[in-house]
Amino acid sequence: MHRPTDSDRGAGDSPRDNGVRLERMGDVGLILVDHPPVNALSQAVRKALIAALAGVVADTSLHAAVIACEGRTFIAGADIREFDRTPAGGQAEVTTQDLVRALDACPKPVVAAIHGTALGGGFEVALACHSRIIAPDGFVGLPEVRIGIVPGAGGTQRLPRLVGPLIALEMITSGRHVPADEAMSLGLVDEVATDLRRAAADRARYLAAAGHLPRVADRAVPAYDQPAFEAAVAAVRRRARGAIAPVRAAEAIEAALRLPLAEGMAFEATINHALRPGPQSRALRHLFHAERMAARMPAGASPWPLRRVGVVGGGTMGSGIAVALADAGLEVTLVEQDAQAEAAAKARVRAVHDRQLRSGRLAPQAHAERVGRIVYRHDLKALHDADLVIEAVIEDVAVKQAVFRALSGIVRRDAVLASNTSYLDIDLLADEVDAPERVIGTHFFSPAHVMRLLELVRTRRVLPEALATGLALARRLRKVAVVAGVCDGFIGNRIFYRWRMQCEYALEDGALPAEVDAALEAYGFAMGPFAVLDMAGLDVDWMMRKRRAPTRDPRERYSPVYDWICERGRFGQKTGVGFYIHQDGKRLPSPEVEALILRAAAERGITRRAVPAEEIQQRVHATMVNEGARILTDGIAARPSDIDVVLVHGYGYPAWRGGPMHEADEIGLDVVLQRVETMHAENGFGWEPAPLLREMAAAGRRFRELNG
Ligand code: 3H9
Numbered sequence: 001m002h003r004p005t006d007s008d009r010g011a012g013d014s015p016r017d018n019g020v021r022l023e024r025m026g027d028v029g030l031i032l033v034d035h036p037p038v039n040a041l042s043q044a045v046r047k048a049l050i051a052a053l054a055g056v057v058a059d060t061s062l063h064a065a066v067i068a069c070e071g072r073t074f075i076a077g078a079d080i081r082e083f084d085r086t087p088a089g090g091q092a093e094v095t096t097q098d099l100v101r102a103l104d105a106c107p108k109p110v111v112a113a114i115h116g117t118a119l120g121g122g123f124e125v126a127l128a129c130h131s132r133i134i135a136p137d138g139f140v141g142l143p144e145v146r147i148g149i150v151p152g153a154g155g156t157q158r159l160p161r162l163v164g165p166l167i168a169l170e171m172i173t174s175g176r177h178v179p180a181d182e183a184m185s186l187g188l189v190d191e192v193a194t195d196l197r198r199a200a201a202d203r204a205r206y207l208a209a210a211g212h213l214p215r216v217a218d219r220a221v222p223a224y225d226q227p228a229f230e231a232a233v234a235a236v237r238r239r240a241r242g243a244i245a246p247v248r249a250a251e252a253i254e255a256a257l258r259l260p261l262a263e264g265m266a267f268e269a270t271i272n273h274a275l276r277p278g279p280q281s282r283a284l285r286h287l288f289h290a291e292r293m294a295a296r297m298p299a300g301a302s303p304w305p306l307r308r309v310g311v312v313g314g315g316t317m318g319s320g321i322a323v324a325l326a327d328a329g330l331e332v333t334l335v336e337q338d339a340q341a342e343a344a345a346k347a348r349v350r351a352v353h354d355r356q357l358r359s360g361r362l363a364p365q366a367h368a369e370r371v372g373r374i375v376y377r378h379d380l381k382a383l384h385d386a387d388l389v390i391e392a393v394i395e396d397v398a399v400k401q402a403v404f405r406a407l408s409g410i411v412r413r414d415a416v417l418a419s420n421t422s423y424l425d426i427d428l429l430a431d432e433v434d435a436p437e438r439v440i441g442t443h444f445f446s447p448a449h450v451m452r453l454l455e456l457v458r459t460r461r462v463l464p465e466a467l468a469t470g471l472a473l474a475r476r477l478r479k480v481a482v483v484a485g486v487c488d489g490f491i492g493n494r495i496f497y498r499w500r501m502q503c504e505y506a507l508e509d510g511a512l513p514a515e516v517d518a519a520l521e522a523y524g525f526a527m528g529p530f531a532v533l534d535m536a537g538l539d540v541d542w543m544m545r546k547r548r549a550p551t552r553d554p555r556e557r558y559s560p561v562y563d564w565i566c567e568r569g570r571f572g573q574k575t576g577v578g579f580y581i582h583q584d585g586k587r588l589p590s591p592e593v594e595a596l597i598l599r600a601a602a603e604r605g606i607t608r609r610a611v612p613a614e615e616i617q618q619r620v621h622a623t624m625v626n627e628g629a630r631i632l633t634d635g636i637a638a639r640p641s642d643i644d645v646v647l648v649h650g651y652g653y654p655a656w657r658g659g660p661m662h663e664a665d666e667i668g669l670d671v672v673l674q675r676v677e678t679m680h681a682e683n684g685f686g687w688e689p690a691p692l693l694r695e696m697a698a699a700g701r702r703f704r705e706l707n708g
Contacts (some may be wrong), residue, residue, distance in 0.1 A: 003486040005276075006291060008130035009466075013634055018035055018044040018045065018047065018048035019033060019035030019038040019039075019042070019044060019045040019048060020032065020033050020034070020035075020045060020048035020049050020051075020052050021034065021052070021423070022052045022055050022056070025197070025198075025201045026201070027063045027064070027068065027205070028062065028063065028064050028065060028066055028201045028204050028205060028206075029056035029059065029062040029064070029065040030056070030065070030066050030068060030197065030201070030545070030592070031049065031052040031056070031066065031067045031068070032068055032069065032070055033045060033049070033063055033067070033068075033069045033070065033075055034069070034071065034502075035482060036071050037071070037072070038070060038071075038072070038075075038076035038077075038116075038117075039071060039073060039075045039079060039122070040071050040075070040078065040081075041069075041077065041078050041079060041096055041099075041121045041122065041125075041535060042079040042081075042082060042092065043074055043079075043082065043684060044095065045075075045079075045191040045404065046094045046095070046096060046098070046099050046434065047094045047265075049067075049099055050094060050099055050102050050320060051064065052665075053102050053106060054102075054191070055102070056106075056110075057106060057107060057454075058207060059443065062108070062202075063108060063204075063205065063208040063209075064108050064109045064110070064111070064112070064162075064199060064202055064204035064207060064208040065108060065109070065110045065111070065204060066112075066113050066115035066200040066201050066290050067110060067111070067112050067113065067125065068112075068115075068196070068197050068200065069116070070114070070117075070655060071520050072116050072423065072597075073116025073117050073236065074112070074113075074114045074115055074116050074117065074118040074122055074126070074138070074419075074656045075119075075121065075122030075125060076117050076119045076120070076122055077119045077121045077122050077123075077143070077144075077338050078096060078119025078152070079307075080118055080152050080288065082283060083276055083277075083281070083285065084277075087124030087455055091272045092414060094226060095153070096121045096124065096125070096153035097153050097154070097265065099125060099128075099153070100124055100125060100127075100128035100153050100154050102378050102591075103125065104128055104215060104217050107213075107280060108208065109130040109131070109204050109207035109208050109212065109213055110128040110129045110130055110204070111129055111130060111131045111132070111133060111134055111200040111201075111203050111204040111207070111226065112125065112131070112133070112200070112373055113197050113199075113200035114126060114131045114132060114133065114134040114135065114138045114140065114189070114196075114321075115134075115135040115137075115196055115497070116135075116136050116138060116139070117138070117139045117140070117141070118134075118138070118139070118140045118141075118175060119139075119140070119141050119142070119143055119177070120142060120143060120144050120151065120631055121152070121153050122153075122400065123140045123141060123142055123152075123154075123389055124142075124153040124154055124155045124158070125160040125215050125412070126140070126579050127154065127155065127159065127162065128153075128154065128215075128216070128217070129159070130188040130207055130215060131190045131191075131200075131203050131207065131213050131214065131692065132188070132190055133189065133190060133191045133192075133193050133196060133199050133200045133203060133270075134183060134184070134189045134191070134192055135179045135180065135194065135196050135281035136180050136181075136192055136194060136522075137179075137180065137192070138180045138183075139177040139178060139179055139180070139183075140176065140177070140178050140188055140189065140328030141171065141176055141178055141182050142155045142156075142172045142175065142244070142319075143160065143176075143177065143250075144171060144175065144250055145172065145174075145175045145243075145245040145246050146175040146273060146274075146283045146284060146288075147243070147281060147285050147288055148243075148245050148246055148278065148280040148283065148285070148656060149272055149275045149276050149281050149452070150170065150172075150248050150249040150252050150268060150271050150272050150275065151243055151249070151252075151268065151272070152269055152273070152276075153265075154217075154261070154264075154265050154268065155172065155254075155268075155619065156168070156172060156249060156252035156253050156256060156264070156268045157252070157261055157264040157265050157268060158216045158217065159171065159172065160221050160253055160256045160257065160676070161219040161220070161221050161222075162188065162215070162219065162453055163186050163187050163188060163222075163223050163228050163255065163418075164222045164224045164538060165221060165254075165256070165257060166222065166225070166229055166305065167186055167229060168253055168256075168708060169229070169233065169250060169253050170237065170564075172235045172249045172253065172363045173246040173249050173250060177560065178389075180192050182425050184671045187217045195706075199618055200617060202230055202708075205256070205627075207243065207390050208338060215259045215532055216687060217261050218298040218399065219406070221256065229325065230645070233250045233254065236250045237250070238487075239416075241521070241525075241526065241654065242523075242524040242654055242656060243273060243280065243524075243585055243654070243655075243656045244275065244278070244280055244656070245280065245281075245656075247471045248271045248275065249271075249511060250266070251260075251271070252267060252271055253320060255267045255268070258335075260529060262597025263634075263670075264497065266338075266507075273549060275487065275686040278686060279666060280656040281575070282658070282666075283655070283656055283657055283658025283662055283663070283666075284655060284656060286641065286644070286658045286659075286704075287644060287648060287655060287658055287659065287660045287662075289321070290641035290642070290644055290645050290659070290662075290707070291331040291480050291645055293639065293707065294481060294482045294483070294639075294641070294642045294645050295474065295475065295480070295481050296469060296471075296472055297468045298464035298467055298468055299464075299706075300464070301464035301465050301467070301468040301473065301551050302465065302468060303465065303469040303472035304374035304387065304414065304465055304468075304469045305418065305548070305648075306330065306385060306387050306465075306469060306473060307330055307331060307335075307387055307389050308331045308332075308336060308385060308471060309325050309328065309330050309331070309386060309387065309388045309389070310332070310333045310334075310382070310383035310386040310388070310389040310390070310391065310401055310411075311325070311332060311333070311334045311389075312335050312383075312389060312390070312391045312392060312393060312407070313334070313335075313336070313378065313391065313392040313393040313394075314334050314335075314336045314341065314344065314345020314346070314349070315347060315348075315392065315393075315394070316348075316446060316447075317340060317350070317392045317420055317446060317448060318334065318345065318390075318393075318420075318446045319334070319345055319349045319444070320352070320393035320446060320448030320449050320450075321390055321392055321420065321442075321444055321448045321449075322345075322349055322374055323349055323352045323353065323370075323390070323448070323449040323478075323537075324444070324448050324449040324477050325333040325477070326370045326371075326373040327370055327449060328476050328477045328478070329373070330476070331373055331557065332373055332375070332446075333374075333375050333376075333377060333382050333383060334346075334349070334373040334374055334375070334377070334501045335376075335377050335378065335379065335380055335382055335383060335387065336376070336378050337378060338378050339655060340398035340500060341376055342376045342377065342378045343376075346376045346377060346471075348373065349374060352449065353370055353371050354367075356370075364547075366521060377575050380403075380406050380407060380410055381410055381499060383407065383410055383411055384410050384411065384412070386411060386412075386413065387416070388416040388417075388418060388469065388473065389407060389411055389416075389417055389418065390418045390420055390442055390443075391403050391404065391417070391419045391420065391429075392417065392420040395421060395422065395423065395540065395543060395544070395559050396426060397425070399418060399484065400421070400424065401428065401432050402428055402435050404419070404429045404430075404432040405432045405433070407433065408414045408432060408433035408434050409564070410661065412434050413434060413438075413582065414435075414438070415438065415469070416438050416439075416440060416466050416469050417429075417433060417438055417440075418439070418440050418441065418442040418470065419439070419440075419441050419442070419457075420442050420443065420444055421441060421443065422443060422489070422490075422493050422540070422544075423489050423490075423493055423544050424489055425486055425488075425674070426439065426440070426441040426457050426459050426486055427459050427486050429591045430459045430460070430461065432620075436459070436461050437463040438462075438463060438466045439459050439461075439462065439485075440454070440456060440457060440458070440459060440462055440465070440467060440469075440470045441452060441456065441458075441459065441467055441486070441490070442455075442456060443455035443456075443484075443490055443492070443562045444459060445650050446536065451647060451649070451650065452478075452480050452649045453479065453480055453482070453492070453645070453649035453650035454473075454474045454477070454480070454481045454482075455481075455482055455483075455484050455490050455492055455650070456470040456471065456481055456482070456483050457483075457484050457485070457490055457493060458473065458484065458486070459481050459486060460471065460486065467483065467556070471483075471490075476679075479632075480645055480649045481646050482637075482646050483638060483642070483643045484636055484637060484642075484646075485634070485635055485637075486636075487549070487631075487636050487640065489708065490636065491631055491636055491637050491642065491643055491646045492646045492647070492650045492651060493496050494627065494631060494633070494636070495557070495627045495646075495647065496651055497544075497624075498623050498624075498626075498627040499620045499623040499624050500529050500533075501557075501559070501623075502514050502616075502619045502620055502623050503520075503529050503530070503616070503620065503678070504562060504615050505555065505557065505558040505683065506619070507559065507597045507600075508559055508597065508600050508601045508604060508606050508608075508610050509559070509601075509606060509608065509609065510601075510609040511608055511609035511611040511642075512589065512594060512597070513528075513530040513531075513580065513593065514530075514580075514587075514589055515611070515613070515616075516528055516529065516530060516616055517529065517531050518613065519614075519616040519617055520615035520616065520617065520620065522613055522617075523617045523620075523654065524653075524654025524657060525652045525653065525658065527652060527684040528637050530578075530579040530580070531579075531587060532588070532652070533572060533578065533579065534572035534573050534578035534579050534580055534582065535568070535572065535573050536572070537571050537572050537573070537574055538562070538566050538570070538571045538572050538578050538579075539566065539567065541562075541668055542562070542563065542566040542571075543564060547652040553685065555684070555685035555686070555688065556684075556685050556686035557683045557684060557685075557686070557687075559598050560596055560600055561593075561600050561646060563580060564596050564600075565579065565593060565596065568592075577590060577592075578629065578644075579593055580593075615668055618675050619675070619676075619679060621660055621664075621672070621675075622672050622675035622676045622679060623651075623679070624643075624647065624660035625661060625664045625672050625676075625693065626672075626676045626687075626689060626690050627662050627692040628640065628643045628660060628661055628692075628694040629690035630690045630692070631643065632692055632706070633690065633691065633692050638702035639706055639707045639708065640661035640662075640706050641659070641661065641662070641704075641707045643659065643660065644658060644659020644660065644661050644662050645659065645660050646666055647659050647660055660705070661703045662704070663702050664703060665702040665703050669696050669697035669701070669703070670694070670695060670697045670700075670701065672688055672697070673693055673694060673697040674691065676689045676690075677689060
């Protein structure tokens with residue numbers, strides 16, 4: 001990230017004024033935003049920026065200006081904290097639109113000097129400048145859809161004029177952050193420079209001398225492929241799955257193709273104002289804060305340094321974890337039990353890296369670096385100098401215990417030992433080692449190099465520093481971390497198991513797998529649970545079910561369909577059959593599975609009936625909330641919003657709903673409680689309302705009060 005150098009500093013630093021100050025670099029005014037942590041455009045900053053601009057215009061000794069930022073980043077957007085406070089477009093308000101209009105009207109050239117991330121309103125300010133220069137490690141983007149709104153200060157109107165509507169559509173509807181080199185090749189910026197402020201001042205001077213005021217606003221939309229654009233808009237609508245913002249952003253971009261800038265901006269602002277107070281923006285902003293809260297370090301604890309990481313086991317999970325670690329720049333030693341398994345693990349990892357290269361996502365140089373960061377061994381002694389070891393062998397407690405025992409004698413006492421498990425009791429593994437206080441759980445989701453969630457499991461005796469090291473690892477891997485306590489399934493799988501039971505009940509009650517999946521896909525899930533299970537393979541959960549069988553309470557309703565399917569060797573996609581028949585990439589209904597469902601219903605004396613999609617959706621949601629409430633009482637999750645983060649990033653719960661606990665708050669806990677009571681009446685033992693849900697509903701409270 002760019003750090004200001006001495007040459008960046010102008011003479012006569014003036015005191016900070018509302019987060020903005022005007023300095024001089026000779027005949028160029030340096031407008032500096034200094035509003036930690038991310039230089040967000042608060043009302044005060046917007047006002048001060050307009051005033052600084054007016055100062056440059058009024059000062060005849062200044063011929064041009066540079067807008068730059070102090071601290072870690074360029075302006076990262078509008079100040080999200082003001083969304084619920086300031087009435088959008090209120091009378092006394094100075095808006096970001098006013099700011100970009102002031103830039104449009106500025107008679108002297110203004111150059112944006114971008115370091116860190118120029119996002120949302122920050123990038124819109126840069127787009128209204130006469131030129132943009134970026135540091136080599138900078139990013140630009142319009143991520144507003146990720147918080148449920150569309151850009152509101154001309155982003156949807158200027159970007160199509162600058163780079164054409166197809167690139168604008170992709171950037172705005174995905175909200176992705178575009179790195180400097182790509183921004184340069186797309187034409188989003190004019191130069192990449194290391195000595196950022198000096199380069200920006202030079203350009204500003206050049207434009208002033210040439211009497212040149214190039215404005216994106218004056219450009220016509222470049223020629224583009226109309227059918228390709230229409231197809232891309234149709235794809236945005238298809239993929240939205242209930243999310244409004246990307247669809248409305250596409251409408252605003254379409255408007256840019258037919259309206260003059262001022263009218264297009266007015267149209268865009270109307271959409272922005274309509275979405276900002278809406279439920280989807282509230283939900284997505286809730287998640288934004290929830291993710292940051294979940295990833296906070298334990299008070300007073302600092303992470304230990306991380307450079308060399310060992311992975312034990314190179315199966316699907318282990319190899320995915322190794323890829324994730326190497327891609328984040330860590331040195332990895334992957335250990336398998338013998339030379340043959342070692343070669344197989346290497347082939348698995350190489351296949352992922354080679355796919356990244358072939359798809360063009362990875363340049364040959366970066367590919368070589370990533371491949372070179374992993375060494376393969378078949379002796380645990382190779383891990384003697386690791387800072388962290390992640391065990392990822394099969395889900396069998398005895399096997400894992402043996403690995404931990406062996407590691408205990410090899411790995412440094414101050415290295416963190418982590419187990420990657422979906423369900424097992426990690427305290428039992430900690431019992432096997434010297435210094436059990438450095439043992440944590442790292443529950444990665446498959447594929448580990450793709451899925452964003454990392455559940456970090458807090459063992460009974462763990463040191464805050466060991467947990468902090470896990471959180472630092474998650475950050476390094478750009479994953480969303482949530483800390484969970486030890487229990488069967490932690491936060492995610494414990495809840496998943498419960499709501500899947502409701503889906504299995506729905507089969508016996510009258511639905512078919514495709515109907516349950518369709519109901520949940522209509523709710524906004526990318527895939528329904530039976531399709532997911534078939535994709536992931538039914539055998540892993542079958543092991544868990546068999547493990548739990550002896551302790552299952554016979555009073556609890558249990559559907560045997562899953563077990564019957566597995567007993568027939570149908571493990572999902574990998575065997576061609578599971579809940580579905582998989583043929584030529586398609587999922588087809590299976591008459592054999594339907595027969596098993598009918599048999600299960602008949603054996604239990606259930607008269608099958610049509611189960612409406614809404615009933616399935618409500619049962620699933622209410623189950624998540626009820627189990628979530630139990631998890632809170634048990635201290636497995638620290639706060640309700642952690643549960644939301646887990647369900648959204650690990651299980652495909654629609655982000656625009658904010659997660660089940662947030663949604664329960666929106667619906668009202670009394671309504672959710674009523675649904676749980678209905679489920680209890682229908683299913684009996686094991687489905688009682690959680691005491692916490694009962695108490696909070698009775699007191700008219702909301703889960704968000706517990707987020708803190
Ligand atoms: C917008 O611009 C609308 C426009 O079209 C104009 C309409 C008229 N506001 O993520 P971090 C806080 S919409 C207020 O941990 P990082 C954040 O909560 C906006 N606060 O750091 C945290 O506080 P805390 C479009 C913000 O280095 C602290 O800063 N822009 C904002 O990992 C550090 O954040 C976006 O959506 C904000 N805009 O990542 C950008 N942003 O410590 C959203 C952050 O108390 N922001 N904070 O929890 C990001 O993507 C990341 O924060 C960023 C830094 C990449 C900038």
